[in-house]
Amino acid sequence: MSTPALQMSDVRKIYSMGDNEVVALDHATLTVGTDEIVALVGPSGSGKTTLCSIAGGILSATEGSVVVGGEAISDYGDKELTTFRQNKVGFVFQSVNLVPFLNARENLLVVDELGRRQGKPARDRADRLLDELGLADRAKNLPSQLSGGQKQRVAIGRSLMNEPELVLFDEPTSSLDTELGQQVMELIRSEMKSRGTAAIVVTHDDRITEYCDRTVRITDGVLGDD
Amino acid sequence: MKLALRELVRKPGRFVTATVILTLIAVLLMFLGGLLDGLLRLSTGALRAQTADAIVYSDASQSSFLRSRIEPDDRAAIESADGVDEVGGLGVVLLGARVPGNGPRDLANVAVWGYELPKSGIPAPPAPGEAYADELLQADGVELGDELLVGPARTPITVTGWVSDTAYNGSGGLWTDLGTWREVLSQNRPDAVLADGVVQALVVSGPGDPADVVAAVDAANDGTYALTIDDAINEIPGVEEQSATFNQILGVTVVIALVVIALFFALLTVERTALYGVLKAIGARSRTIFGGLVVQATAVTLVASAVAAVLVVVLDLLIPPGSIPLFVSPSRIVLSVVLLLIAAVIGSAFSLRRVLRVDPASALGN
Numbered sequence: 001m002s003t004p005a006l007q008m009s010d011v012r013k014i015y016s017m018g019d020n021e022v023v024a025l026d027h028a029t030l031t032v033g034t035d036e037i038v039a040l041v042g043p044s045g046s047g048k049t050t051l052c053s054i055a056g057g058i059l060s061a062t063e064g065s066v067v068v069g070g071e072a073i074s075d076y077g078d079k080e081l082t083t084f085r086q087n088k089v090g091f092v093f094q095s096v097n098l099v100p101f102l103n104a105r106e107n108l109l110v111v112d113e114l115g116r117r118q119g120k121p122a123r124d125r126a127d128r129l130l131d132e133l134g135l136a137d138r139a140k141n142l143p144s145q146l147s148g149g150q151k152q153r154v155a156i157g158r159s160l161m162n163e164p165e166l167v168l169f170d171e172p173t174s175s176l177d178t179e180l181g182q183q184v185m186e187l188i189r190s191e192m193k194s195r196g197t198a199a200i201v202v203t204h205d206d207r208i209t210e211y212c213d214r215t216v217r218i219t220d221g222v223l224g225d226d
Numbered sequence: 227m228k229l230a231l232r233e234l235v236r237k238p239g240r241f242v243t244a245t246v247i248l249t250l251i252a253v254l255l256m257f258l259g260g261l262l263d264g265l266l267r268l269s270t271g272a273l274r275a276q277t278a279d280a281i282v283y284s285d286a287s288q289s290s291f292l293r294s295r296i297e298p299d300d301r302a303a304i305e306s307a308d309g310v311d312e313v314g315g316l317g318v319v320l321l322g323a324r325v326p327g328n329g330p331r332d333l334a335n336v337a338v339w340g341y342e343l344p345k346s347g348i349p350a351p352p353a354p355g356e357a358y359a360d361e362l363l364q365a366d367g368v369e370l371g372d373e374l375l376v377g378p379a380r381t382p383i384t385v386t387g388w389v390s391d392t393a394y395n396g397s398g399g400l401w402t403d404l405g406t407w408r409e410v411l412s413q414n415r416p417d418a419v420l421a422d423g424v425v426q427a428l429v430v431s432g433p434g435d436p437a438d439v440v441a442a443v444d445a446a447n448d449g450t451y452a453l454t455i456d457d458a459i460n461e462i463p464g465v466e467e468q469s470a471t472f473n474q475i476l477g478v479t480v481v482i483a484l485v486v487i488a489l490f491f492a493l494l495t496v497e498r499t500a501l502y503g504v505l506k507a508i509g510a511r512s513r514t515i516f517g518g519l520v521v522q523a524t525a526v527t528l529v530a531s532a533v534a535a536v537l538v539v540v541l542d543l544l545i546p547p548g549s550i551p552l553f554v555s556p557s558r559i560v561l562s563v564v565l566l567l568i569a570a571v572i573g574s575a576f577s578l579r580r581v582l583r584v585d586p587a588s589a590l591g592n
């Protein structure tokens with residue numbers, strides 16, 4: 001078996017605000033296989049976003065080890081984490097966060113501009129992704145000219161631009177209605193499976209978990225399998 | 227950088243206010259600078275036209291032509307000094323001149339110069355009673371062939387050619403031979419009559435550089451002192467004071483530009499905190515984001531500068547000659563633009579800390 005997309009062992013994350021300490025993740029251990037899609041389900045404030053941030057190299061863990069696609073990132077500084085994010089992970093955020101003055105295609109290409117600067121191969125990949133996501137005729141539209149579902153699909157395309165090992169979806173369907181949410185989940189699943197890319201999908205919604213290979217529950221920062 | 231330029235092109239409205247304010251500041255900077263240059267030209271033209279290395283004044287003169295006296299034996303001593311090639315007499319008197327066709331009270335301010343050696347743009351002295359006139363006097367209605375009546379004694383001088391940029395003390399020059407100048411002086415300023423052979427100052431050229439010529443002259447004669455042309459220009463009464471005052475105003479103007487840019491881009495950065503968070507989350511470095519800010523500040527400043535330069539050039543064309551001493555030059559415009567660009571870079575640097583502090587984790591906030 002090849003290296004897992006994510007190996008988290010005994011990860012703790014403690015937020016300290018003055019004298020107050022919040023344990024957002026407590027001894028979390030989680031392995032996500034190379035092309036596995038894991039649903040992360042838990043109530044609000046249970047640490048889902050924190051886990052995604054740590055797995056994606058946006059936050060550093062207080063304790064424990066994090067290995068993404070064979071790369072141990074636990075001891076990385078800001079610069080190394082930035083390079084890591086450019087190359088290894090993709091994000092789809094809860095609120096749609098496209099660059100408002102760039103059209104759909106440029107929103108995908110911005111990943112290449114800020115990161116690897118490949119040029120032509122990146123442009124080809126953007127066009128292919130837009131096509132797969134059913135956005136070929138929307139490539140020139142600004143975010144303000146797109147519907148909520150279309151914007152979320154652009155965000156999915158953006159998360160795949162750097163050919164990541166792992167994509168982190170933080171409540172990707174929470175701003176969409178049920179039917180649209182299911183369409184987006186279907187799309188996420190097919191995109192991940194066709195590429196063999198692993199994903200963690202954070203959600204409240206049990207119907208969404210059907211599109212995932214496995215469900216992990218989290219309560220007060222503690223992980224537990226279904 | 228591409229991102230920053232795209233934003234400029236796609237959302238120009240967001241930058242209009244800053245561009246307009248900076249344009250006004252740039253106009254002010256170029257206009258005031260042009261005014262300073264114009265004023266300085268009116269005081270320094272005659273000395274800048276000198277091709278010699280040094281000017282020699284008498285000791286008590288405080289570098290004023292009108293107070294300076296060079297006796298023939300001073301001149302002889304300096305002429306025979308080592309390190310001196312060529313010596314010429316120089317003198318000036320400031321008077322009002324009646325211009326044919328103008329009313330009797332409508333006098334043109336003239337500086338009647340007596341000289342011996344040709345200057346840059348001024349040929350060898352004309353015949354007695356004739357003068358090369360500064361083009362500045364055209365604004366007073368002076369034409370080629372006019373006979374000007376100079377001073378209370380109405381000494382006639384005929385204009386037989388034009389020279390440019392030779393003003394002194396705000397007055398256009400009338401360049402005559404030493405004899406004509408001495409005649410004008412004795413008729414109109416009985417208090418300041420100079421005997422034959424006596425001049426106010428000497429211009430001296432030598433084989434060495436100006437500092438060597440100054441040293442050679444000072445070593446050769448007592449009772450006089452030499453200055454390089456550049457030093458003599460700074461010694462002209464008012465030149466340093468004018469430059470210092472204007473440069474302070476120009477400095478304050480540049481600081482205002484800096485503050486405007488700093489505030490504008492600080493506000494823009496606050497407005498974009500969420501966007502910067504997302505960009506950082508997907509791999510943007512702070513350096514890249516800050517670079518974009520600098521590019522935008524630079525672009526806004528360049529646009530403002532270009533518009534301002536056009537406005538100032540048009541203003542210069544619209545202002546009637548002789549009314550305001552505005553002198554618009556490419557070097558003044560370039561200097562203004564360079565100062566504004568420095569202000570833009572420093573001004574946008576005030577947002578650097580805020581850019582560095584943007585947390586990529588903010589992109590994932592609920």
Ligand SMILES: Nc1ncnc2c1ncn2[C@@H]1O[C@H](COP(=O)(O)OP(=O)(O)O)[C@@H](O)[C@H]1O
Nearest residue numbers: 015017022024043044045046047048049050051
């Ligand atoms: N930046 C922060 N500073 C302090 N506490 C935080 C911060 N982010 C999250 N928390 C706390 O950590 C816990 C987990 O938060 P989070 O991971 O956002 O949960 P979820 O995404 O499951 O709603 C919560 O109690 C939350 O209040």
Ligand SMILES: [Mg+2]
Nearest residue numbers: 048049170592
């Ligand atoms: Mg969350």
